[in-house]
Amino acid sequence: MPPGKYGMQEEWEKEGDQEILMDFLLPNGIFLNFLVSPNDTIKTIKKMVWKNARNEALFNGLGDPEGYVFTCINQTAVREELEEESRRIRDVRPFMCVLRLVAREGDRVEKLTNTQISLLIGKGLHEFEAQKNHEVNEFRSKMRSFCEEKAQKRQGLPWQQWMEYSFPCDLEPCSAKSKNKKKIFINVKFEASDFFFGISVSFWVKYIFSCLRNDENPQLTMVHHSTISKYQEEQGRMCNHIYRSCAMSRPPPLPQKKQNTSSLWAINKPFNIHLLQGSRVNADEGMKLVVQAGLYHGSELLCKVVTSSEVTVCSEPLWDQKLDFDINVADLPRMSRLCFALYAIIEKAKKPRGTKKKNKKADCPIAWVNTMVFDHKDQLKTGEFLLSTWPSVPDDKSELLNPMGTVEKNPNVDSAAGLLIRFPNILPHPLYYPPLDKYTKLKEIMDNKNHTEFFEDEKELLWKLRTDIRDCYPESLSKLLLITKWNKREDVVQMVSLLESWPELPAIHALELLDYSFPDPAIRSFTIRCLRKLSDDELLQYLIQLVQVLKYESYLDCVLTTFLLERALANRRIGHFLFWYLRSEIHVASVSLRFGLILEAYCRGNIHHMKVLTKQNQALVKMKALNDFVKSGSQKMTVEDLRLCVKQESYMEALSDLLSPLNPSVILAEICADKCRFMDSKMKPLWLMYRNPWPHADMLGIIFKNGDDLRQDMLTLQMIQLMENLWKKEGLDLRMIPYGCLSTGNKMGLIEVVKNSDTIANIQLNSSTSAATAAFNKDALLNWLKSKNPEDKLEQAIEEFTLSCAGYCVATYVLGIGDRHNDNIMIRETGQLFHIDFGHFLGNFKRKLGINRERVPFILTYDFVHVIQQGKTNNSEKFERFREYCERAYKILCRNGTLFVNLFAMMKAAGLPELTSFKDIQYLKDSLALGKSEDEALKNFKVKFTEALRESWKTKVNWMMHSLAKDNRP
Incomplete structure (x- = not known):
């Protein structure tokens, strides 16, 4: 019997072109049996079926191929229609290697769309239908109408607004004090392409936009071509066909019966x-x-x-x-x-006799x-x-x-x-429950009552002065909501009525109201009203948290879901990250239904974006297969084995020419197999290198990790990015490197490769003859920078080091980053220092044998100071300037301390092991000195600064132990 006759799982796992024997059951009684290549598409196999069936007696009973579709039992024991005929049979993996041909029923466009959505979101739409749940059905119907309406409106946008949606500018934040405005003219070029359903914009436009990062407050003016109107017309025709088909297949609403009700x-x-x-x-x-x-x-x-x-x-x-x-x-x-x-x-x-305890x-x-x-x-x-x-x-x-x-x-x-x-x-x-429009009338009755029956004097005072709180301290709304007696309808009426006249809050305070402590729909509606004024960039900054607090929603249809879908369908960059933040947790049983339904709604509202996301998803599937291949090898795998696998046609095709999931503004062109490798750590992360599509540009690199939860790294890097934005708005650029990091699935994700950089451990080991002394070589870092920055470039490199060192000293102290050793602190050749691997935060410092190995608030060693002082022991002016950078950066963060606390509080729903309750956030409140004056906060930071410098020798001992454990030189 040929290998794979009955579809053993391992046969589908094999790569290459080894043919597999498959059975085909045709509706007119014909049975076929022939070999196919795992790389054959469903469309190719259908042609082969018709070719082989011509010799059969009952062939004339078959109609046109377009009238039929293959079905199979997939690996999850579910019947699946293979409408997406561009899929390879290897990706379908039918159980027992049997395909059945059946007459196609219903609208093909609708079926094809449903299939594509199912494959993309990792959850079959039939699972939603199988729920037989009225809430699920109503939510799907409502969100489908909402998203498709947004998509239709998008087709009619003027070309400028269409460009803003498709290619949102990604400009660096800058100081609001700057008045230097520039007007830049851009001539936009369009090229023929099949990237979407018709003509597509060349992505070099995005490259031009990214070049504007260093310009302060630019005003953009574009000169366009008539091609864009043709593109929109073609998109419109395709979408209208899809929408008409979808609308025709949608069941009519059920008639509503009038019922007697009581309040x-x-x-x-x-x-x-x-x-x-x-x-x-x-x-x-x-x-x-x-x-x-x-x-x-x-x-x-x-x-x-x-x-x-x-x-x-x-x-x-x-x-x-x-x-x-x-x-x-x-x-x-x-x-x-x-x-x-x-x-x-x-x-x-x-208990023993004689004891009286029960x-x-x-x-x-x-x-x-x-x-x-x-x-x-x-x-x-x-x-x-x-x-x-x-x-x-x-x-x-x-x-x-x-x-x-x-x-x-x-x-x-x-x-x-x-x-x-x-x-x-x-x-x-x-x-x-009485609807909100009845509150006002009832409030007139309740206003005549004297509400004074409260247990605590403080609560009674706050409640009595609630209108004064609204007028004078509106940002204290959360405190008033917490003392409201939600089990007393009179108080509920008063509070909901008061919300109608409450002034809108800035996001820093409104975000707090999305916590599970504030479930009332009136509160959540008020909160979303406040968040609507967020710019797209601000919304992206908080999107991770907004997705997490969806887990607190009690019903599928809620204002937060509608708000996120609305903004995602108005800005493709927001849509990209909303998709991946949801898709990465589709495996979590408690949110799989909710997140799957939102993903379905987004896909229906942006059919064109689905093709881009599908390409990314296919690439991730191949990356996981490569990683599994490396980790499960019966013998020691080599880098050459990996590269040979990458060079196979199916891998080259899937891994090349896609937009980076880390940043949809970046094109990952052809994968460079000869530059790819896997790393030595336990999970064998893949180091994948790509050709840059722009002439004379450096190669692009991503790291694929499978087996590590990257969500804590994502959160930490998000906070570092937020810190950098706040500093830049105050005119302080500390040259941070919040590199890209994205969780894409269950303990799976991508990390951006920061080119031309090395770890402190490697720099120290390479400049020393002994691992025991490497960590104490204070000249190693400075000499390395000198070798990379000859002559006049050295001063700028030291300045980059000084600024970035100040930024990361403050950031790691505020966030309580633990496990800081010389292998997870890196330096770019240009001088920028940056931290990686954030497995411990909020003061969860590493211990060994019950002893705290990290005894300093942040890393500031004397070899860092040696670089800052340019190798001169008496250069105190440079060091004092570094200290001023640190103090200024810390004060800016303290002024925004509430924002950081609220964002961390919203992440409790994520289930991170070091962030499960408000107790875990206490470290952040202490480090940001919440409740203290700026002078008190700065005084405390100065004590920590001195402590970090005085105790830095303990850090060096810890680094020495790490270097000894890592060193494998003969």
Whole structure:
């Protein structure tokens, strides 16, 4: 039997042109069996089928090839229609190497679009349909209409606005004080290309834009050609066809029945639910099972937690018990969240005779699950719900309930424990939370009441002075919201009404309101209203956090989702990063549905961008295959083995000619196989080099990592980029290098190669005869800079070193960057110092054998000072200037401390191991001296500066140990 006859997985993994025997089942009874190449496309294979079928007796029963489509069972055991006929059979990987030909049904354009979207987002659209969930269906329909409407409007844009969308300028921030404005004329050239669906703009336009980085406040004027109108016409024709096809395939809306309703606020009965039973519960015999239930509004517990009775452990425990909560139905906030915890009680060992203490019980958490009290249509839930739970973290026994967790059910319903609950039918007809337009009328009634019944004097004072807070301290809105009693409808009415007249807040304060502590829809609508004035560059700066707080949203259709899609469809750069920030977490079960639906909506609103993103996705698939090849080799793999693999046609095609996922303004032209290699670290990252499309330009490099979570590096580099922007706006350019870093999947991503640079460790080792003394060679760095910058270039290189060293001293101190050794601090040949590998931050410094190896607030060694002072021991003027740079940079960050704290707080949802709660952010509050005056903050920083310099010898000892461990010289 030929290899691969029954589609063994390893056969598809093999590269090269080894043919595979495949079976073909045709609708008219013909059975074909012939060899195909793994690199053949579906379109090529279809032609081969028709050619082979001509000799069969029933051939005349076949119609035109366009009327048929192949189907297969894919590797995930799902039936898949292969509408995308440009795909290679190797990428499809049909199970058992069988393709079935069926008559094509429905609109081909719609089917092809659905297939392309499924492949791109890494989630089949059939999974959304299989949910049979009204909320999912309504969200898809609404977002599809919204995004397609935006796409149609984009087709009618004037050429200037179309250029701004397609190629947004990426200019460096500059000081607002500068008044030197320049007017630059650019003659834009257009070339014929099949890059999109028709004629495409040559990407050298983007290169011209990037050349403007050093010009302050330029005014751009472009001279255009008539070609662009032809391009837009062709795009418009294609899109209109797609939109018409999509609209025709969309089912009509269901007729709405009128129902009798009552106001929720008229129901003054205690709220309760019925706990029925559990399923698939796994616990040790002899234990007792208990369920704990709590009502939350954001992080606030609305009433006392309720605990069920104890039942004996079994797979399907039965409670059949009503759980009463100490809150009236009328007082339930709109965003009430019901949180459950399933746990077991263990009887502890008996005490020795003579002791009077009773046996104590210990809680053993098993699972948790959350659900909303109201559905997405504002209706109080009724009836039975089977909640598929999430496993509890064994180490965290302090808090059984998890109000910060998702409200999605665990999709692994066959293995997860389940809880069956019933919401009561309070009235024979539905109960709805009163809509916002009724608040004003009700407020007139409530204004006559005297609200003075509060427990704490401070809260009472704040609440009484709430209008004064609005008028005089509007940025303190979050404090007022936190003391609002969301379980009292009178207070809710007052607060929501007050929000209508609250002045818009700057982003630095508005971002805080997207935390899970503020779930009320009125608050989130107000927040988005404030964020609408963000420029595209500012929005990009905060986009990582805005994607993360989507996890706090209780319903699919929310103002934050609509806002992000709206901005992404108006600026392709925003769309690019929104796509990858969502796509990189599509594997996370708790957000897979939400993120998948948003990705689908974006793709439908930007069909043309899909082709660019698909090319990037295909390249990443090949990079992972290369990395797996390197890591799983039965014998030691060599760089030559890797290069031979890259040179194969399928790899060269997939890895060349794409826009960089790290920066969509950068073209990665042809991959240079002979320059590629893999690195020596455990995960064997790939070092991939590309030809630069611009004449006489340096090669471009990216590092592909598979096995490391890059999200913490992304966050740290984002903060460094933000610091640099804030400094530049104050006229301080500290020559930072926040290189590109992007997580693209589960522990997978890309890092930008910073050319012409080396680590301090390598520089020290190469200039010393012994690894033990290398770290103490104070002349190594200065001599290296001299060798790279002869004569008059040296002074500028030292200035670059001085500025960048000041920037990274301040940045690493403020962020509490740990694990700082001489292998993750680098220097460019031009003099710029920069840090890499940010596996520890917020003061999580590395320890060994219980001893803290890092005992300084930031890295400032005497060999750094030696370079700053130009090798002269008495050159104190240069060092004092360096100190002034540090102090000035620190003061600028302190003035913006609230922004950094808010951005880190928004990242709690990311699940980073060193950032899970507000306690982790305390280091940042201390380092930025929040709550202290600028003089107090600067005084504290000066103490840290002196400490770093005085204790630098300890850093050198740590570096020596690292160099000894790394040194492998004979």
